[in-house]
Amino acid sequence: RIYCSAAVHSSIDRALWISGIGADNLVHVPTTGALGGMDPHALASLIASDRAAGHVPAGVIVSVGATGWGATDPVGDCLAIARAEGLYSHVDAAWAGSAMICPDFRHLWAGVDQADSVVFNPHKWLGAQFDCAAHFVADPEPLLRTLAIHPEYLKTPEADGVTDYSEWSIPLGRRFRALKLWFLLRSEGLDALRVMIRNHVNWAERLYERLGALPRIQTVTPPILSLFTFRHRDGDDATADLLQRINADGRIYLTQTKVDGQFVIRFQAGQFEMTEADAETAYDVIAELSQTDV
Numbered sequence: 001r002i003y004c005s006a007a008v009h010s011s012i013d014r015a016l017w018i019s020g021i022g023a024d025n026l027v028h029v030p031t032t033g034a035l036g037g038m039d040p041h042a043l044a045s046l047i048a049s050d051r052a053a054g055h056v057p058a059g060v061i062v063s064v065g066a067t068g069w070g071a072t073d074p075v076g077d078c079l080a081i082a083r084a085e086g087l088y089s090h091v092d093a094a095w096a097g098s099a100m101i102c103p104d105f106r107h108l109w110a111g112v113d114q115a116d117s118v119v120f121n122p123h124k125w126l127g128a129q130f131d132c133a134a135h136f137v138a139d140p141e142p143l144l145r146t147l148a149i150h151p152e153y154l155k156t157p158e159a160d161g162v163t164d165y166s167e168w169s170i171p172l173g174r175r176f177r178a179l180k181l182w183f184l185l186r187s188e189g190l191d192a193l194r195v196m197i198r199n200h201v202n203w204a205e206r207l208y209e210r211l212g213a214l215p216r217i218q219t220v221t222p223p224i225l226s227l228f229t230f231r232h233r234d235g236d237d238a239t240a241d242l243l244q245r246i247n248a249d250g251r252i253y254l255t256q257t258k259v260d261g262q263f264v265i266r267f268q269a270g271q272f273e274m275t276e277a278d279a280e281t282a283y284d285v286i287a288e289l290s291q292t293d294v
């Protein structure tokens, strides 16, 4: 069985189907607290009851900045349980991981060094050209045991001392994606990338405060990094209608999710060239369209 919070990305469900483990063996652990993270006590007791029932716990997937509204698990606590139980652990920080280039945000994934693997996608928030997902593994051995294959035509002389990344993943042929990251770091510099991330977080926080003061807007989840959610005070239909009008207006583009069953609008600052003026525009659009009746 694989354990993850109820807030995880759909990619995890799909990975379970295609790995043959099956959706029935994905256990959604109840969440708790302001960050909507998986409850470590619930995780531990689900593992114990599954063992007692004859199931085989195999892994824990910890989320940092889940897609809907940024729900974040207590990373250190969950990974410590995975370790103690002998389970493989993976941290999905596909979006939020980019912010971890800033030491000031690393408290969000404190304890991540205990993970067996971590993924983040520099193409999402760091500005790397699509696609670029960085996968860190503490020990490549489990990947090699699972995926390495040595047909005659792939045997190469002098293979000793060569890291054959074709043995680390499902595809055999791979592009040189690391080059994009290298160019990004060389052309922008780490400091400029950190400034960009911090700006996005600051602008989102400021916008969140300002939107909360609008008469017809109700903020729902506070910013987790640069992502927050809000809704129209009149409910789901009014919120869906507002979102539709915001996107039809064309100046900004927002998406939706559900929080505790309520339809909410997601705001996320993350575009590489975003400026403070764009955050102003976002405020103007939302203020204007939320005040007008349809």
Ligand SMILES: *Cc1c(COP(=O)(O)O)cnc(C)c1O
Residues within 6 Å of the ligand: 009, 011, 065, 066, 067, 092, 093, 094, 095, 121, 133
């Ligand atoms: C985007 C995202 C994914 C999917 O990443 P892919 O590399 O496109 O598979 C998974 N998890 C989270 C939290 C994401 O934001």
